[in-house]
Amino acid sequence: MKEKKYGFRAAVCLSLLLTVVLIALMVGSYHISPFQIVQTLLGSGSKLQNFTVFQIRLPRIVLAVIVASALGVSGGILQGITRNPLAEPGMIGINAGAALFVVLWISAGTTDYYSTLPVLTILGMPLLAMTGSLLSVGLIYLLSSKSGIRPVRFILTGIGVNGGILAVISFYQLSMSKGDYNQVLTWTNGSLWGSNWNYILLTAPLVILLIGAVLFRSKNLDVLALGDELAAGVGLSVPKERLLFLLLATFLAALATSVAGSIAxxxxxxxxxxxxxxxxxxxxxxxxxxxxxxxxxxxADVIAKNLFSPLEIPVGIVVSIVGVPYFIYLMIKER
Known part of the structure; x- marks a missing residue:
């Protein structure tokens, strides 16, 4: 694609993002006009406006961008290494493995919502999420092939492992308190409800670092997408590169899941x-x-917050309403 055309499309998408961000800052139980938003961001807002923008809405928006970027890049990697447009971290068990470990972690000894968790618990969430995702991916890897990743078998095995992990989470729900049940519901459906700057400071540097590493080696991902034989023919170590990109995709998805639950x-x-x-x-x-x-x-988060206000629905449900029809469309198209 020509650089000018790419630049134009990127600029349009960036403008759309800024527009959606402005809408997210404006709407809610307390409406703020665009002029007041600008005033507040420049430091001239009222006490209520400052609190609403900087402590409630802006952290949620920034975290949404971090989570979405991590999941978008993770899905792009998985589709590249498996050469399958249906591959994504929520389908093959990566998100579910992370969610299981985080749910067990936040419900151990507390009935608080995750916005009021102790700092030590917050700091442990990304590590536990990565551990859960790695164990999930490791199990999928072991079950799908003894001599490397075979794309089709890997995806089918991942779907099975994903279903198994979700069944474990459902079984865990049977013996928990009402507070713990609400937490599990949040993590299995995805939500940005408890967003604050602690989660952003913890995850943003890691997500930026991992995405930078992916982009630095993106040409190898282009070669892998052409097929194993061609990639090996140009001197690329296919098993090594595929495993490396799989780990990068896993870490990105785990970080996103650790602060927003499983968004499929x-x-x-x-x-x-x-x-x-x-x-x-x-x-x-x-x-x-x-x-x-x-x-x-x-x-999707704007819709989740305001569609049935003051009741808030998990943002993952809104994303799935769009995602499921598109997933079915891709399945039909790939036949």
Missing amino acids: FLGLLGPQIAKRLTGPVHGKMLPMAALISSILLVG
């Missing part, structure tokens, strides 16, 4: 839409996937 289909929608706009070159497609996923998640 976002890692499917972002990369697929981005590929239609940029083509298959991952150096361009992955940043666009992060941008589009951010638009989708911030927009």
Whole structure:
């Protein structure tokens, strides 16, 4: 794709994201006008406006962008290494493994919502999420092949492991208190309800570092997407590179899940839409996937907060309402 066309489309998507962000800052139980938003961001807002923007809405928006970027890039990687447009972290057990460990961690000895968890518990969440995701991916890897990752078998095994982990979480729900049940419901459906700056400071540097590492090696991902024989023919170590990208995708999905629960289909929608706009070159497609996923998640969160206000529905449900039909469309198209 020509640089001018790519730049124009990226600028349009960035403008859409800024528009959705402005809407997210404005709407809610307390409405703030665009002029008041600008005043508040420049330091001239009232006490109530400052609290609403900087302590409630802005952290939620920033965390949504971090989570969406991580899931969008993770899904783009998985679709590249498996050469399957249906691959995404919520479908093959990566998110579920992370969610299981985080749910067990936050419900151990506390009945608080995760916005009021102790700092030590918050700090442990990404580590536990990564551990859960790695164990899940390790199990999938062991079950799917003895001589490396076979894309089709890997995805089918992942779907089975994902179902098994979700069954474990459901079984765990049978013997928990009402407070713990609400937490599990949050993590299995995905929610940005408890967002605060602690989660952002903890996850943002790691997500940026991992995405940077992916983009640095994106040309190898382009080669892997062409097929094993061609990749090996140009001197690429296929098993090593595929495993490396799988680990990067796992870490990104785990970080997103550790602070927002399991949001399915976002890692499917972002990369697929981005590929239609940029083509298959991952150096361009992955940043666009992060941008589009951010638009989708911030927009979905606005709907989740305000559709049945004051009742808030998990944002993962809103994303799935869009994702499921698109997933079915891709399945039909791939036949």
